[in-house]
Amino acid sequence: MHKxxxxxxxxxxxxxxxxxxxxxxxxxxxxxxxxxxxxxSLVANLFFEASTRTHYSFESAELQLGLKAVDIAIAGSxxxxxxxxxxxxxxxxxxxxxxxxxxxxxxxxxxxxxxxKIPVLNAGDGAGDHPTQCLxxxxxxxxxxxxxxxxxxxxxxxxxxxRVASSNKTALELLGSKxxxxxxxxxxxxxxxxxxxxxxxxxxxxxxxxxxxxERGAALDGVGDDSYLEAYGLTKDRYARMKKTAIVMxxxxxxxxxxxxxxxxxxxxxxxxxxxxxxxxxxKAVIKRAFGYGPFEGENx
Amino acid sequence: MHKxxxxxxxxxxxxxxxxxxxxxxxxxxxxxxxxxxxxxSLVANLFFEASTRTHYSFESAELQLGLKAVDIAIAGSxxxxxxxxxxxxxxxxxxxxxxxxxxxxxxxxxxxxxxxKIPVLNAGDGAGDHPTQCLxxxxxxxxxxxxxxxxxxxxxxxxxxxRVASSNKTALELLGSKxxxxxxxxxxxxxxxxxxxxxxxxxxxxxxxxxxxxERGAALDGVGDDSYLEAYGLTKDRYARMKKTAIVMxxxxxxxxxxxxxxxxxxxxxxxxxxxxxxxxxxKAVIKRAFGYGPFEGENx
Amino acid sequence: MHKxxxxxxxxxxxxxxxxxxxxxxxxxxxxxxxxxxxxxSLVANLFFEASTRTHYSFESAELQLGLKAVDIAIAGSxxxxxxxxxxxxxxxxxxxxxxxxxxxxxxxxxxxxxxxKIPVLNAGDGAGDHPTQCLxxxxxxxxxxxxxxxxxxxxxxxxxxxRVASSNKTALELLGSKxxxxxxxxxxxxxxxxxxxxxxxxxxxxxxxxxxxxERGAALDGVGDDSYLEAYGLTKDRYARMKKTAIVMxxxxxxxxxxxxxxxxxxxxxxxxxxxxxxxxxxKAVIKRAFGYGPFEGENx
Numbered sequence: 001m002h003k004x005x006x007x008x009x010x011x012x013x014x015x016x017x018x019x020x021x022x023x024x025x026x027x028x029x030x031x032x033x034x035x036x037x038x039x040x041s042l043v044a045n046l047f048f049e050a051s052t053r054t055h056y057s058f059e060s061a062e063l064q065l066g067l068k069a070v071d072i073a074i075a076g077s078x079x080x081x082x083x084x085x086x087x088x089x090x091x092x093x094x095x096x097x098x099x100x101x102x103x104x105x106x107x108x109x110x111x112x113x114x115x116x117k118i119p120v121l122n123a124g125d126g127a128g129d130h131p132t133q134c135l136x137x138x139x140x141x142x143x144x145x146x147x148x149x150x151x152x153x154x155x156x157x158x159x160x161x162x163r164v165a166s167s168n169k170t171a172l173e174l175l176g177s178k179x180x181x182x183x184x185x186x187x188x189x190x191x192x193x194x195x196x197x198x199x200x201x202x203x204x205x206x207x208x209x210x211x212x213x214x215e216r217g218a219a220l221d222g223v224g225d226d227s228y229l230e231a232y233g234l235t236k237d238r239y240a241r242m243k244k245t246a247i248v249m250x251x252x253x254x255x256x257x258x259x260x261x262x263x264x265x266x267x268x269x270x271x272x273x274x275x276x277x278x279x280x281x282x283x284k285a286v287i288k289r290a291f292g293y294g295p296f297e298g299e300n301x
Numbered sequence: 302m303h304k305x306x307x308x309x310x311x312x313x314x315x316x317x318x319x320x321x322x323x324x325x326x327x328x329x330x331x332x333x334x335x336x337x338x339x340x341x342s343l344v345a346n347l348f349f350e351a352s353t354r355t356h357y358s359f360e361s362a363e364l365q366l367g368l369k370a371v372d373i374a375i376a377g378s379x380x381x382x383x384x385x386x387x388x389x390x391x392x393x394x395x396x397x398x399x400x401x402x403x404x405x406x407x408x409x410x411x412x413x414x415x416x417x418k419i420p421v422l423n424a425g426d427g428a429g430d431h432p433t434q435c436l437x438x439x440x441x442x443x444x445x446x447x448x449x450x451x452x453x454x455x456x457x458x459x460x461x462x463x464r465v466a467s468s469n470k471t472a473l474e475l476l477g478s479k480x481x482x483x484x485x486x487x488x489x490x491x492x493x494x495x496x497x498x499x500x501x502x503x504x505x506x507x508x509x510x511x512x513x514x515x516e517r518g519a520a521l522d523g524v525g526d527d528s529y530l531e532a533y534g535l536t537k538d539r540y541a542r543m544k545k546t547a548i549v550m551x552x553x554x555x556x557x558x559x560x561x562x563x564x565x566x567x568x569x570x571x572x573x574x575x576x577x578x579x580x581x582x583x584x585k586a587v588i589k590r591a592f593g594y595g596p597f598e599g600e601n602x
Numbered sequence: 603m604h605k606x607x608x609x610x611x612x613x614x615x616x617x618x619x620x621x622x623x624x625x626x627x628x629x630x631x632x633x634x635x636x637x638x639x640x641x642x643s644l645v646a647n648l649f650f651e652a653s654t655r656t657h658y659s660f661e662s663a664e665l666q667l668g669l670k671a672v673d674i675a676i677a678g679s680x681x682x683x684x685x686x687x688x689x690x691x692x693x694x695x696x697x698x699x700x701x702x703x704x705x706x707x708x709x710x711x712x713x714x715x716x717x718x719k720i721p722v723l724n725a726g727d728g729a730g731d732h733p734t735q736c737l738x739x740x741x742x743x744x745x746x747x748x749x750x751x752x753x754x755x756x757x758x759x760x761x762x763x764x765r766v767a768s769s770n771k772t773a774l775e776l777l778g779s780k781x782x783x784x785x786x787x788x789x790x791x792x793x794x795x796x797x798x799x800x801x802x803x804x805x806x807x808x809x810x811x812x813x814x815x816x817e818r819g820a821a822l823d824g825v826g827d828d829s830y831l832e833a834y835g836l837t838k839d840r841y842a843r844m845k846k847t848a849i850v851m852x853x854x855x856x857x858x859x860x861x862x863x864x865x866x867x868x869x870x871x872x873x874x875x876x877x878x879x880x881x882x883x884x885x886k887a888v889i890k891r892a893f894g895y896g897p898f899e900g901e902n903x
Contacts, residue, residue: 042662042665042666044658047374052373052384052389052392053392053396055374056345056371056373056392056393056396056398057396059371060343060371060396060397060398063343063369063371064343064397068665069371070658070661070662070665070671071372071374071673072654072658073649073657073673075376075677082855082857083654083854083855083856084858087854087855087856087858087867088654088855090875091654091655091658091854091875091878092658094875094876094878094879094881094882095655095658095659095662095878095879095881095882096662096666096882097658097662115868252384252388252392253383253384253388253389254384254388255383256385256388265388266416273391273392273395274395276392276395276396277395277396279395279396280395280396280397348675353674353685353690353693354693354697356675357646357672357674357693357694357697357699358697360672361644361672361697361698361699364644364670364672365644365698370672372673372675376677553685553689553693554684554685554689554690555685555689556684557686557689566689567717574692574693574696575696577693577696577697578696578697580696580697581696581697581698
């Protein structure tokens, strides 16, 4: 596997993360129009699972960097003829594509891709990892608070089925934040510190709500949409009890009225749409890294 | 909603229409290679309903103007995860897309999009409106006759299910044409002047045939494909009884042998494929307008 | 039909083939960055049948040549509204697309396209032809052996359902190679010289394995995947009995473990992935030809 691939947050050192976030911030200011010296190179996007935000955020990042982006139609591809994932991807390498962005339902799909010679950017592998989502979450917190060290982050909801929860836990702890989890006990995970949501809210700097992943089989007996909001969602009452400096996050798509009161999606302390904006910035940073370019400010910042 | 959006013909003044048609004509001559100063900006195309002509005509116009065009895969998008249309579109705004081209089955789908900050170009909303189709029809008539004032236009066929009929009625009457309607009485609409097709033909400057929209449930008892052509379609006999200067139009796709004799689709007086050519010209004009650029020739023409 | 179309290998003279292969080779060396003077022109890709390799190889070639490539969504197009193929394609011509790449399940789908004014590049028509696949096969052999004259080529497998077999037979015989066929007798064709695979292997310069096209109804009574490999596939034993200079080819996608032992796909004498690389080179050559440009080295080579 190409060394500039980005597969899992676990592969990134603290320095790697710092460099990526630093580049992402610079893409929002003096490097907004920066293009890859490899402008005109081809990148292929392969989404074996549905996606809007990750897919078109990556595509926006690719195009802004001057790359040519090609969406591979999965339904109409040789995958349907029984071809192995490796053979499909090796084919694209031979066709001249210089990097691949992949979302796949199989966790660690890259384990069979050793012989691939071009970088892979993981856009989500089953309930495994989703590193660019994690990076954009980190960026959003860093923009807000200047640092991640010492932050109190509460993540609430469908922890069990979420690739966001595990990526964020790994990275936030590495960077010195305190992370706790809340939501229905049925969706807890071993090794994750569980708290009462209502007790945690007044102390939190970041309240991150997760989406109920109905398409992964998430369901709770006796909990309809309304009762979920009351029990575990972000209601106006809970929002009012947050610190005045605290922010609301959600990886989206949002089930409005279930995880969060619909009026709060664009509330003053919500950073939900800001997260999407930041998604393009971090994806520009990891694509730049995939093409072999070091951080803008070198090692001396 | 962004003020440079184009949602319905009803939103355009007579001057607006004149400016768009004027720009479209200039795109066919001295401004053929004109590119947006915003060349390189991203546009997203969202077709929630099937389309060839409108979709790839818009895409051609976007690319000719130097924009980068991204087709959003609806089937593989978060729409399938229950996301609201507003949230999907706001996401694309946050990702850096500068304009949206949208076809949707819901009439006036834009009523929920107030908070969107980028222009929307309506590529058809259910049985509601289809402004760029109307504009290309107007352009085709203006090219042929120099003016729309005083033209006698007969529109025949499935008036009831057609978003073309209502857009054209509004605009043609505003611009001084006389518009009448023909076809099966079951498909008439209140407030639409109904005429006998055979009586209307010798007087018409424009004979516009509409497609039977089977996918919207259009069907007539006891009327097979052949008998429809005889009763309400453009047969060779009817074509022969048209004025020598009159033209045939059809928004296409054509059901050959139903609305029109297959040999007439490319007959001398048919402008059916010319309409498609003109579609790119008017779409270039409305995209230019969406990006905030006034008419090429200013107010002084 | 436009004269620069490429529909069938039967339409190409020996000289035409030589010119295309020569251009393809030059695209791999001194002309690697060559762009069409028509750079920025629009090409539309229409794949009515599933494809990865051909589709995204064409798209890579188009983009490398500086064209703008648009993938027409078949499922979401007016084809689903009953439009004729001619009307769909003529529409794209009127929209300003300058060439069309088409794969279709109907053999000789181009017979109804006489009035089209832009070139069509055939990317496969049912069990008919697949000229660019044939050209990339020829290129791969020519790279290896310097010439095609006198080569001994054995093609083994599902000859009956393969558009590759017939294109290659025509072209290789024209260029002076000897071509024989092997595999299950049920899949033989009249006029194709049949040989025993095991006897043919030690004499062959090229061993070309074909894919079992399950999606075209290929199936053999009493032959499972394992027994097919033993009876007609390329096993390690057969590979060991090949000439030391001989090469293995396969148009892919490969059914690993059926037509070929999975370990041989990237074996030293395998050119399977090289074929995919070459696919982009020949497609660049035929696109260049479609836009009216003669061979790089003129008639004087």
